Amino acid sequence: MKELLKSNLVIMVIFAVIVLTAPAWLTPIGAGYPDILQKFAIFGLFAIGFNILFGLTGYLSFGHAAFLGVGSYTAVWSFKLLTMNVLPAIIFSTLMAGVFALVIGFISLRRSGIYFSILTLAFAQMSYSLAYSVLTPITNGETGLQLTLADPRVVDGMMGIPVTDSLPTTNLFGLAMSGYSGFYFCAVLLIVGFYVSLKIFRSPYGMKLRAIKSNQTRMKYTGFNTRPYLLSAFVISGMFAGLAGALMAATDPLAGAERMQWTASGEVVLMTILGGMGTLIGPLLGVGIIKYFENIFSALNESALHEVFSFLPGWLEEVMVWISHHFVGEGWHLTLGTLFMLVVIFLPGGVMEGITRLSAYLKSKFKGSDEITSEKVSEDAS
Amino acid sequence: MSNILEIKNVSKTFGGLHALGDINLEVEEGTIHAIIGPNGAGKSTLLNCCIGRLEPDTGSVTFNGHNMIGMEPHDINHAGMVRVFQTPEIFSDLTLLENVMLPALSKRDGTFHFNPFVDMRREKEIKAEARHVLEDIGLGNLVDSHAGSISRGDKRRLELAMGLIQHPKLLLLDEPTAGMARHDTNKTIELLQKIKEQGMTKVIIEHDMHVVFSLADTISVLAQGRIIATGTPEDIKNDPKVKEAYLGEEQD
Numbered sequence: 001m002k003e004l005l006k007s008n009l010v011i012m013v014i015f016a017v018i019v020l021t022a023p024a025w026l027t028p029i030g031a032g033y034p035d036i037l038q039k040f041a042i043f044g045l046f047a048i049g050f051n052i053l054f055g056l057t058g059y060l061s062f063g064h065a066a067f068l069g070v071g072s073y074t075a076v077w078s079f080k081l082l083t084m085n086v087l088p089a090i091i092f093s094t095l096m097a098g099v100f101a102l103v104i105g106f107i108s109l110r111r112s113g114i115y116f117s118i119l120t121l122a123f124a125q126m127s128y129s130l131a132y133s134v135l136t137p138i139t140n141g142e143t144g145l146q147l148t149l150a151d152p153r154v155v156d157g158m159m160g161i162p163v164t165d166s167l168p169t170t171n172l173f174g175l176a177m178s179g180y181s182g183f184y185f186c187a188v189l190l191i192v193g194f195y196v197s198l199k200i201f202r203s204p205y206g207m208k209l210r211a212i213k214s215n216q217t218r219m220k221y222t223g224f225n226t227r228p229y230l231l232s233a234f235v236i237s238g239m240f241a242g243l244a245g246a247l248m249a250a251t252d253p254l255a256g257a258e259r260m261q262w263t264a265s266g267e268v269v270l271m272t273i274l275g276g277m278g279t280l281i282g283p284l285l286g287v288g289i290i291k292y293f294e295n296i297f298s299a300l301n302e303s304a305l306h307e308v309f310s311f312l313p314g315w316l317e318e319v320m321v322w323i324s325h326h327f328v329g330e331g332w333h334l335t336l337g338t339l340f341m342l343v344v345i346f347l348p349g350g351v352m353e354g355i356t357r358l359s360a361y362l363k364s365k366f367k368g369s370d371e372i373t374s375e376k377v378s379e380d381a382s
Numbered sequence: 383m384s385n386i387l388e389i390k391n392v393s394k395t396f397g398g399l400h401a402l403g404d405i406n407l408e409v410e411e412g413t414i415h416a417i418i419g420p421n422g423a424g425k426s427t428l429l430n431c432c433i434g435r436l437e438p439d440t441g442s443v444t445f446n447g448h449n450m451i452g453m454e455p456h457d458i459n460h461a462g463m464v465r466v467f468q469t470p471e472i473f474s475d476l477t478l479l480e481n482v483m484l485p486a487l488s489k490r491d492g493t494f495h496f497n498p499f500v501d502m503r504r505e506k507e508i509k510a511e512a513r514h515v516l517e518d519i520g521l522g523n524l525v526d527s528h529a530g531s532i533s534r535g536d537k538r539r540l541e542l543a544m545g546l547i548q549h550p551k552l553l554l555l556d557e558p559t560a561g562m563a564r565h566d567t568n569k570t571i572e573l574l575q576k577i578k579e580q581g582m583t584k585v586i587i588e589h590d591m592h593v594v595f596s597l598a599d600t601i602s603v604l605a606q607g608r609i610i611a612t613g614t615p616e617d618i619k620n621d622p623k624v625k626e627a628y629l630g631e632e633q634d
Binding site for chain 1 (some may be wrong): 433436454455456459460464465467471472474475476480483484485487488489491492493494495496497498499500501503505544548596613
């Protein structure tokens with residue numbers, strides 16, 4: 001039974017069912033609409049990829065938003081120049097992000113630890129500044145890269161797709177990329193991305209990455225050249241970020257420089273740590289928590305809080321609303337910050353550590369009571 | 383028999399300190415060569431110069447006919463010279479089995495092998511080999527424990543297992559029994575004697591004279607960064623210079 005639960009097929013089936021039924025089971029908690037579901041799936045991909053680098057090798061990149069931005073710009077250019085079909089866009093974006101990751105990784109990985117983090121941060125900020133100013137012809141600077149009616153869209157033209165006087169929308173062979181069909185497209189890619197991550201975690205390659213995190217010096221004296229291992233992990237995670245960036249552009253065809261800002265890089269770090277770095281599911285839980293708080297708590301206001309606490313006596317209701325209204329709406333970052341602090345202090349392994357501890361506790365409790373009953377039985381027998 | 387390792391005129395200075403001065407050493411293939419000497423004599427520095435952790439100021443290290451100076455540590459490993467560390471350098475977050483599988487994978491797949499889509503569970507041969515080596519060394523009941531959680535003596539044995547599984551041409555052992563209880567020391571000597579018969583050449587740095595005299599074919603004595611004598615255990619026991627530098631106090 002235990003072996004069966006650990007097989008790739010079973011894990012993938014369970015994962016696919018959970019992801020594809022998300023609209024149903026997220027509706028009761030108010031997150032069952034396409035916009036937030038797409039965000040879950042897109043940031044899920046971003047975090048899964050980030051975790052392959054950070055979770056397995058321990059190399060903390062503070063610049064992964066750069067690849068997100070590269071992915072978005074490439075996708076929008078594909079929409080402008082070639083076709084509104086998202087398939088070429090996501091392929092080009094992933095490859096382009098891979099090329100950028102190869103260059104940035106090659107240089108940044110000459111250092112480790114905090115110096116590596118600073119180098120990646122510097123590269124991302126450099127990319128952000130370039131996109132904002134010097135590279136305006138490519139990125140359209142402050143305004144952001146947008147679709148226009150004058151775009152050539154060569155492939156669409158050849159395919160005989162009529163030019164209308166409104167902006168065309170992104171699609172997958174005619175299937176619209178907004179609403180639920182957009183979510184399901186992202187969800188399928190999330191499932192594929194999760195499968196790739198699962199395979200890497202369970203391969204000798206993945207084990208070597210974990211060994212690098214554990215003791216890189218020893219890896220060298222064991223006969224491994226650690227540099228290509230790190231670089232390949234860096235490129236894979238960069239490609240995941242590029243894919244996530246492309247999907248952002250696919251669901252909303254717009255790319256701005258702020259997508260490359262360090263806060264975006266920081267967000268994926270928070271997500272991974274909050275959920276549990278180095279675990280398969282942890283980063284996804286982190287994404288879920290942070291994106292849920294961002295969308296739900298920021299939308300709450302005082303009148304909603306009054307409703308929540310309406311069962312309390314009048315004066316207590318006022319007090320509770322006064323305390324909690326600081327944590328919702330504009331103040332949702334306060335909730336997130338508090339949560340993050342609590343998790344890092346009490347559960348350094350993230351939410352996943354909490355789950356592991358809880359299940360171990362429950363197991364010991366059940367086993368314990370089993371022993372007691374068996375003792376009782378033997379006592380009774382004697 | 384030919385020499386598998388030749389160290390010629392190697393010297394190393396740290397700041398003003400002459401750690402090694404003009405070392406010449408030849409290790410014959412198929413033997414156990416012990417290097418002894420008081421603390422600070424330069425024993426570990428000499429090993430570090432062999433495996434690429436340090437680069438000597440002068441001289442050459444020739445292993446199996448190839449110059450090792452300036453080579454990357456991972457290439458030296460694949461040339462067949464493998465070091466077992468004095469303070470355990472293990473992968474604490476991995477299981478014992480994984481710790482031993484890694485050097486085996488390195489031996490099989492080379493310095494870089496990109497196989498993210500191969501399932502670990504299909505590496506049955508490597509797993510069985512690692513399990514076998516761990517059982518031989520007396521850690522068979524701990525294969526799935528995390529390496530960080532086992533005792534210090536067990537960590538030393540794990541280190542040794544990680545070196546042995548690669549079947550190196552030359553194994554450099556840095557005080558393999560330091561910090562071990564007498565009982566564990568004897569077990570380790572037994573083990574090393576057993577694998578001596580497989581023809582693996584070994585260089586052992588050791589403080590424990592009991593270990594040295596029960597294993598070594600040749601002994602070199604290092605004192606103040608210089609080799610003051612090389613010979614059979616009998617020669618060394620009777621060498622007046624050695625008595626003065628190292629054994630003297632113990633014999634009185």
